[in-house]
Amino acid sequence: MKFPLLFACTITGVFARSPFAGLNIAGFDFGSDIQGAQNISNSFGPVAALGNGRSDGIAQMQHFVQNDGLNTFRLPVTWQFLINSRSLNGSSTTVTGRASNGTLDQTNTAQYNQLVRACLDTGSSCIIDIHNYARFEGQVIGQGGPTNAQFGMLWSQIASMYRNETKVIFGIMNEPHDLPNLLTWADTVQVAVTAIRRAGATTQTILLPGTEFTHASSFVDNGSAGNLSRITNPDGSITNLVFEVHQYLDADGSGTALECVTDHVQDGFMPLAQFLVKSGRKALLGEIGGGNTTSCLTNLRSSLTFINENPDAFMGYTAWAAGGFSPLDYNLTMTPKGSPGNFTDQETVTQCVVGTRNAASNSTASGTTTSSNSRNSTSTASQGASPAGSSTAASSVPVAASTKLATGTTLETLTALVVLMFLVL
Numbered sequence: 001m002k003f004p005l006l007f008a009c010t011i012t013g014v015f016a017r018s019p020f021a022g023l024n025i026a027g028f029d030f031g032s033d034i035q036g037a038q039n040i041s042n043s044f045g046p047v048a049a050l051g052n053g054r055s056d057g058i059a060q061m062q063h064f065v066q067n068d069g070l071n072t073f074r075l076p077v078t079w080q081f082l083i084n085s086r087s088l089n090g091s092s093t094t095v096t097g098r099a100s101n102g103t104l105d106q107t108n109t110a111q112y113n114q115l116v117r118a119c120l121d122t123g124s125s126c127i128i129d130i131h132n133y134a135r136f137e138g139q140v141i142g143q144g145g146p147t148n149a150q151f152g153m154l155w156s157q158i159a160s161m162y163r164n165e166t167k168v169i170f171g172i173m174n175e176p177h178d179l180p181n182l183l184t185w186a187d188t189v190q191v192a193v194t195a196i197r198r199a200g201a202t203t204q205t206i207l208l209p210g211t212e213f214t215h216a217s218s219f220v221d222n223g224s225a226g227n228l229s230r231i232t233n234p235d236g237s238i239t240n241l242v243f244e245v246h247q248y249l250d251a252d253g254s255g256t257a258l259e260c261v262t263d264h265v266q267d268g269f270m271p272l273a274q275f276l277v278k279s280g281r282k283a284l285l286g287e288i289g290g291g292n293t294t295s296c297l298t299n300l301r302s303s304l305t306f307i308n309e310n311p312d313a314f315m316g317y318t319a320w321a322a323g324g325f326s327p328l329d330y331n332l333t334m335t336p337k338g339s340p341g342n343f344t345d346q347e348t349v350t351q352c353v354v355g356t357r358n359a360a361s362n363s364t365a366s367g368t369t370t371s372s373n374s375r376n377s378t379s380t381a382s383q384g385a386s387p388a389g390s391s392t393a394a395s396s397v398p399v400a401a402s403t404k405l406a407t408g409t410t411l412e413t414l415t416a417l418v419v420l421m422f423l424v425l
């Protein structure tokens, strides 16, 4: 039962691809760690005009838009950088920084805003990513660290700045992990959502982050999906509240190694897609990446092909990472080589971030991707929800197809699929 999957992918691939696709433009987050601590002096925003030999993240975004057709950029920044302080509560007694009491620092915020404005100027969607791992200087927000009110105040100030910008997307928090209590974390996320809406950003997309580094592969099973599902807008709706997931493909899932070992389709993206379609929700893949190696190019192509083929579940993806990273000696670099006006893309960008989009809109191309070999269609069949009224053959359709079917794909598609499957059988 390997071949039906191939055909199913081909069929779904003909119809759509992710509406949002692009890259992380990192740098303002540099110097931070997974404890949510940051030496602010090591922040190095990729805005060439700020000097000191910084990367030209603005020229990179223009290149990605003009030459690659990408349209979405995630712009990491830390809480500490925006308030220019490692102290939140008005106390100036901490050795690590001056007091700020949570008020945005005008100089630093203006620097970050240059990147956001330049992103918006390309016509792209621009994700404000608070890159703090649910923490501030080692302490978990709402669970011993900053209060939910302080976190809400951060988001209220940011949302006020961008409330008229329909293409700004608010990424509430990068990669929460090791949270004492997931239910309590969902309360914290709710406070941020409410703060954003009340500040006048009433319609923009907001990204909701789960625990365990918001990994796609544990998002449903380990409770993130369930707990975040109860978050609402102030009017009780869930309009434009989207889950953010991340996934790396190396052996320990950390996104550091040059080699990849899986595409995480079977154990991650597929069950997540099933959950999303069943519950009428969407997710954005905020980070994924790999090195310039055969193993990563193959697996990353496979993962992103799946994302592109399932826009009913995934609104899109931003790969990790360009911006401030060296184009030469960072394992996961997606920073283009060369200089503004004469950039050359990394293979991971050409083949995976960009190539899978083109393939997904091209029936022949998508049928020739590597994905069919790396997926286990037998186990897929047992997971796939059987669409109502379908034939026996269709009931073993893998998720790429059943995802589409479950959300009301045209009858013609269903018919074509069943016909193809009988041809194979």
Ligand SMILES: *[C@@H]1O[C@H](CO)[C@@H](O)[C@H](O)[C@H]1NC(C)=O
Residues within 6 Å of the ligand: 039, 040, 041, 042
């Ligand atoms: C922060 O980084 C700067 C520049 O690398 C360094 O000079 C300084 O000692 C660091 N501060 C702390 C507290 O580590």
Ligand SMILES: *[C@@H]1O[C@H](CO)[C@@H](O)[C@H](O)[C@H]1NC(C)=O
Residues within 6 Å of the ligand: 087, 088, 089, 090, 091, 094
């Ligand atoms: C402010 O936070 C610091 C730790 O960052 C803590 O030591 C201090 O007690 C707090 N002060 C107040 C007034 O809450």
Ligand SMILES: *[C@@H]1O[C@H](CO)[C@@H](O)[C@H](O)[C@H]1NC(C)=O
Residues within 6 Å of the ligand: 089, 090, 091, 101
């Ligand atoms: C810090 O902000 C809080 C809430 O806005 C306020 O109640 C408090 O007085 C402020 N503290 C200082 C030292 O400014």
Ligand SMILES: *[C@@H]1O[C@H](CO)[C@@H](O)[C@H](O)[C@H]1NC(C)=O
Residues within 6 Å of the ligand: 160, 161, 162, 163, 164
């Ligand atoms: C948003 O638009 C409103 C209405 O035009 C205007 O009053 C306000 O100043 C704008 N806010 C920002 C932050 O641009």
Ligand SMILES: *[C@@H]1O[C@H](CO)[C@@H](O)[C@H](O)[C@H]1NC(C)=O
Residues within 6 Å of the ligand: 212, 215, 217, 218, 221, 222
């Ligand atoms: C999910 O939770 C289980 C049980 O707590 C844990 O063993 C597992 O590592 C978690 N999964 C991931 C991907 O973190």
Ligand SMILES: *[C@@H]1O[C@H](CO)[C@@H](O)[C@H](O)[C@H]1NC(C)=O
Residues within 6 Å of the ligand: 182, 183, 222, 223, 224, 225, 226, 227
């Ligand atoms: C919320 O998270 C907890 C802890 O991981 C889990 O036990 C519970 O099932 C989750 N709730 C929902 C509705 O998924």
Ligand SMILES: *[C@@H]1O[C@H](CO)[C@@H](O)[C@H](O)[C@H]1NC(C)=O
Residues within 6 Å of the ligand: 256, 257, 258, 259, 331
């Ligand atoms: C880069 O990848 C190699 C090979 O996978 C690995 O040994 C090394 O630790 C990675 N470098 C970093 C900084 O993680």
Ligand SMILES: *[C@@H]1O[C@H](CO)[C@@H](O)[C@H](O)[C@H]1NC(C)=O
Residues within 6 Å of the ligand: 338, 342, 344
């Ligand atoms: C553009 O980059 C290529 C490859 O790095 C280089 O060979 C070429 O000379 C560059 N062209 C210009 C006009 O700078």
Ligand SMILES: *[C@@H]1O[C@H](CO)[C@@H](O)[C@H](O)[C@H]1NC(C)=O
Residues within 6 Å of the ligand: 292, 293, 337, 345, 346, 347
């Ligand atoms: C990627 O790796 C290939 C093969 O090792 C090499 O030829 C190519 O130059 C690399 N691409 C980049 C952008 O470094």
Ligand SMILES: *[C@@H]1O[C@H](CO)[C@@H](O)[C@H](O)[C@H]1NC(C)=O
Residues within 6 Å of the ligand: 358, 359, 362, 364, 365
């Ligand atoms: C799509 O398919 C056409 C015809 O087979 C081919 O010419 C074109 O290069 C393909 N495009 C991409 C992006 O693969």
Ligand SMILES: *[C@@H]1O[C@H](CO)[C@@H](O)[C@H](O)[C@H]1NC(C)=O
Residues within 6 Å of the ligand: 376, 378, 379
């Ligand atoms: C495919 O799934 C079946 C059933 O779960 C399992 O026995 C088999 O080992 C899997 N094969 C691969 C290649 O993962």
